[in-house]
Amino acid sequence: MNNYNNHFARLDEAHFPPFLPNTVWLVGAGPGAPGLLSLLGYYALGQADIIIHDALVNSQILKMANPDAKLIYAGKRGGKPSTDQGDICKTMIANANEGKRVLRLKGGDPFMFGRGGEECLALADAGIKFRLVPGISAGIGGLAYAGIPLTMRQTNHSAIFLTGHDESGTMPSGVDWQKIASASPVIVMFMAVKHLGSITKKLLQAGRKPDEMLAIVSNASLPEQTIVESSLGGVEKLLEENEIATPAIVIVGPVNSYRKTIDWFSPEKEPELFRGELGE
Numbered sequence: 001m002n003n004y005n006n007h008f009a010r011l012d013e014a015h016f017p018p019f020l021p022n023t024v025w026l027v028g029a030g031p032g033a034p035g036l037l038s039l040l041g042y043y044a045l046g047q048a049d050i051i052i053h054d055a056l057v058n059s060q061i062l063k064m065a066n067p068d069a070k071l072i073y074a075g076k077r078g079g080k081p082s083t084d085q086g087d088i089c090k091t092m093i094a095n096a097n098e099g100k101r102v103l104r105l106k107g108g109d110p111f112m113f114g115r116g117g118e119e120c121l122a123l124a125d126a127g128i129k130f131r132l133v134p135g136i137s138a139g140i141g142g143l144a145y146a147g148i149p150l151t152m153r154q155t156n157h158s159a160i161f162l163t164g165h166d167e168s169g170t171m172p173s174g175v176d177w178q179k180i181a182s183a184s185p186v187i188v189m190f191m192a193v194k195h196l197g198s199i200t201k202k203l204l205q206a207g208r209k210p211d212e213m214l215a216i217v218s219n220a221s222l223p224e225q226t227i228v229e230s231s232l233g234g235v236e237k238l239l240e241e242n243e244i245a246t247p248a249i250v251i252v253g254p255v256n257s258y259r260k261t262i263d264w265f266s267p268e269k270e271p272e273l274f275r276g277e278l279g280e
């Protein structure tokens with residue numbers, strides 16, 4: 001076995017772009033497990049003066065920050081008091097204008113239902129330079145940790161990513177369920193637990209079959225990860241019988257059938273990790 005004790009020292013030789021004062025970096029932190037942060041994200045955490053982070057960012061990742069950096073919580077969780085989007089942008093802009101290196105740290109990928117685009121527009125409007133550091137989205141990495149392949153040649157050549165919330169916190173009114181239902185065998189839904197009963201009804205009315213498989217992956221990639229499964233038609237019963245923890249991602253379609261074989265991340269398979277004795 002190699003000795004990897006000083007392995008991270010090699011990062012110092014990597015040619016990362018300089019994190020300049022007066023700029024903002026929007027960094028995706030991945031779905032949760034600290035090891036799923038990118039190297040560029042890790043580097044940025046060590047350089048930043050100010051870190052404005054979401055509720056979904058793991059505290060283990062925040063511990064990787066430069067100890068002198070100021071951490072600002074800008075959480076937004078459905079139903080709970082949340083930080084105003086305008087205030088977040090103002091804080092980023094004000095700090096960048098003061099000459100700070102501002103890191104905006106978001107769960108998953110900043111551009112996947114993460115308002116990263118809106119924040120870039122606000123920064124561009126204010127004339128602030130910014131850089132994007134993509135992250136592993138829960139809609140991809142979360143499936144991997146659940147043992148559900150997003151695509152399989154045998155089942156689907158496409159997948160749809162959908163949000164179960166719109167700006168007002170209700171089901172997205174602009175969604176054409178008929179088109180969504182017929183467009184792809186696999187549908188991956190973010191922020192969908194609250195309205196899951198009505199969403200599945202819409203999908204069934206639009207022609208999806210009641211015996212199709214559905215899985216809900218909560219706290220993907222973390223020791224708290226849990227998964228419940230049902231048929232599309234059995235969702236109401238599932239919701240009655242289970243308290244679904246959030247954040248959770250919902251997957252509809254035939255790829256769910258591979259989980260029973262591919263499932264590799266579970267309390268049975270990695271007991272130390274699930275008891276909190278190991279990091280990831």
Ligand code: SAH
Nearest residue numbers: 108109112114137138190191220247248249
């Ligand atoms: N930008 C993020 C998504 C932000 S929206 C990304 O790319 O992953 C927030 C939603 O993401 C949650 O409501 C949930 O649907 C999903 N999510 C984020 N982290 C998750 C996790 N660890 N496990 C399951 N779902 C998660």
